[in-house]
Amino acid sequence: MNFNTVVMVKQVPDTSNISGEVMKPDGTVNRAKLPTIFNPDDKVALELALQVRDRFGGKVTAVTMGPPKAAELLRDCLYMGADDVCLITDRKFGGADTLATSYILSETIQKLGPFDLVFAGRQAIDGDTAQVGPQTAEKLGLPQITYAEEVIDLKEDKIVVKRRIDGGYEILESSLPVLITVLQEAATPRPFKATRLMALKNARTRLELEKMPETAAKPLDELISDYKNKGLYIQTLSREDLGVDLERCGIQGSPTKVHKVESVVLTGEEHKQFPATREGIGELLDSLIEEHFFG
Numbered sequence: 001m002n003f004n005t006v007v008m009v010k011q012v013p014d015t016s017n018i019s020g021e022v023m024k025p026d027g028t029v030n031r032a033k034l035p036t037i038f039n040p041d042d043k044v045a046l047e048l049a050l051q052v053r054d055r056f057g058g059k060v061t062a063v064t065m066g067p068p069k070a071a072e073l074l075r076d077c078l079y080m081g082a083d084d085v086c087l088i089t090d091r092k093f094g095g096a097d098t099l100a101t102s103y104i105l106s107e108t109i110q111k112l113g114p115f116d117l118v119f120a121g122r123q124a125i126d127g128d129t130a131q132v133g134p135q136t137a138e139k140l141g142l143p144q145i146t147y148a149e150e151v152i153d154l155k156e157d158k159i160v161v162k163r164r165i166d167g168g169y170e171i172l173e174s175s176l177p178v179l180i181t182v183l184q185e186a187a188t189p190r191p192f193k194a195t196r197l198m199a200l201k202n203a204r205t206r207l208e209l210e211k212m213p214e215t216a217a218k219p220l221d222e223l224i225s226d227y228k229n230k231g232l233y234i235q236t237l238s239r240e241d242l243g244v245d246l247e248r249c250g251i252q253g254s255p256t257k258v259h260k261v262e263s264v265v266l267t268g269e270e271h272k273q274f275p276a277t278r279e280g281i282g283e284l285l286d287s288l289i290e291e292h293f294f295g
């Protein structure tokens with residue numbers, strides 16, 4: 001069998017560096033100011049997709065919506081073993097919340113598909129909402145399995161997955177196509193293959209090719225077809241290519257506005273000690289209720 005699989009991957013700011021200075025006045029993160037990394041859950045989602053391909057056959061495509069610099073992330077996906085990659089980038093997509101992000105991703109998956117399997121990470125370490133996977137499944141009208149730990153079996157018309165639940169796990173069976181969000185513990189990402197790195201390090205997007213000196217001597221379209229022939233072209237989709245509704249894109253299409261992001265540093269002097277006695281626990285509960293932690 002040949003299963004056509006797409007993996008949604010995100011380049012994220014290395015959140016161990018986030019502070020007020022990197023926020024723009026409109027409440028969005030100034031991504032250009034931060035070192036970026038491969039969202040950890042997504043690297044595992046890609047690994048699981050590659051393992052499914054290696055076990056059951058097929059093709060793996062990695063897609064990302066982000067600034068032009070997210071092409072680096074897609075090269076990493078190629079080095080890991082992705083068969084194809086696609087960058088979705090447009091200034092009009094900037095500042096998107098999860099609603100707008102999942103809209104663009106679902107439109108892209110429909111354009112590049114059809115796919116049998118859609119993988120995503122459980123969560124991105126910057127927005128931390130874990131919303132994009134389930135929202136994209138809804139927009140594509142697909143069944144979804146979240147918190148996946150293992151793909152147990154895959155047949156022409158169904159998949160069997162082990163997913164984490166509170167206090168244990170459950171084994172789920174779903175028809176195809178299906179969207180699966182993956183836990184970081186599900187697999188250990190394979191290292192970049194040196195042979196693939198050497199062969200694919202010159203893979204470029206249209207935007208990167210536009211900036212290359214070669215364009216002085218050769219029309220861009222010719223350069224793109226050269227790169228396509230060499231298997232070094234990173235497909236790049238813009239708003240026009242997708243034909244999406246601007247009202248549903250970027251800041252315009254995002255009901256959620258992030259007003260402020262700050263690093264919360266918990267310091268010792270804020271804590272209160274309670275004796276491990278019946279009275280002490282009583283006092284602790286009273287103070288938690290007082291501070292509206294519950295009750």
Ligand SMILES: Cc1cc2nc3c(=O)[nH]c(=O)nc-3n(C[C@H](O)[C@H](O)[C@H](O)COP(=O)(O)OP(=O)(O)OC[C@H]3O[C@@H](n4cnc5c(N)ncnc54)[C@H](O)[C@@H]3O)c2cc1C
Binds near residue numbers: 066129
């Ligand atoms: C500090 C902070 C707080 C935020 N709070 C909110 C909020 O409360 N509500 C809100 O709607 N938005 C919020 N955002 C914006 C949100 O980060 C973006 O909408 C983002 O594109 C998707 O949300 P997420 O980062 O929570 O991803 P998640 O929903 O956690 O991502 C889950 C998975 O979806 C896939 N995915 C997510 N984004 C992309 C992408 N761009 N390309 C490809 N795959 C992707 C990945 O597989 C990822 O593992 C916040 C952003 C920041 C920086």
